[in-house]
Amino acid sequence: MSTIGYVAGDFITKSFRLTSIGGYAVKLQNQTGAASVKGTLVEASSGTDLAVNTITADAVDCIGVIYEDGVANGSDVWVVVGGVAEVLLEDGTAATRDYWVRTSETDAGRADATNAAPPGGTVAAIEEHLAEIGHCLETVSSGTDVLCKILMHFN
Numbered sequence: 001m002s003t004i005g006y007v008a009g010d011f012i013t014k015s016f017r018l019t020s021i022g023g024y025a026v027k028l029q030n031q032t033g034a035a036s037v038k039g040t041l042v043e044a045s046s047g048t049d050l051a052v053n054t055i056t057a058d059a060v061d062c063i064g065v066i067y068e069d070g071v072a073n074g075s076d077v078w079v080v081v082g083g084v085a086e087v088l089l090e091d092g093t094a095a096t097r098d099y100w101v102r103t104s105e106t107d108a109g110r111a112d113a114t115n116a117a118p119p120g121g122t123v124a125a126i127e128e129h130l131a132e133i134g135h136c137l138e139t140v141s142s143g144t145d146v147l148c149k150i151l152m153h154f155n
Helices: 123-129
Strands: 006-007 010-012 016-018 025-028 041-044 051-054 064-066 076-088 099-101 110-114 132-136 146-152
Touching: 025 064, 041 076, 076 110, 110 146
Parallel strands: 025 051
Antiparallel strands: 006 010, 010 016, 016 025, 025 076, 041 051, 041 064, 064 076, 076 146, 099 110, 099 132, 132 146
């Protein structure tokens, strides 16, 4: 089998993937403790090389978002690290296009897209800006396990 190809509109090599919606993904080991859930925000694992854990609530060290559901813990999973990504919103919150997006302050692995702009004016606000994961590209209604497209970048 070739190490370069296309799957469902995605361009794929052995360890890099360009998603059909414009995301840049890399292959890392799922160390979330469970099967992967698409849209989950992740951080680098402190216990396993080339691996990711679900990011804790209110964290500032997000490195990407899980791209696919159902990958077993300990197996390789695609993680979107830039470009367009689908993130899981905090349950019960909506998202508005053009809003600022950050890691959830209350829910591990979730995003908060309820702020029109990042905080500003104080040292604490500057530190909070480090929780940014990007900018919202679509408006979606609130619900449970809602995915939202963002343009992912990190400060």
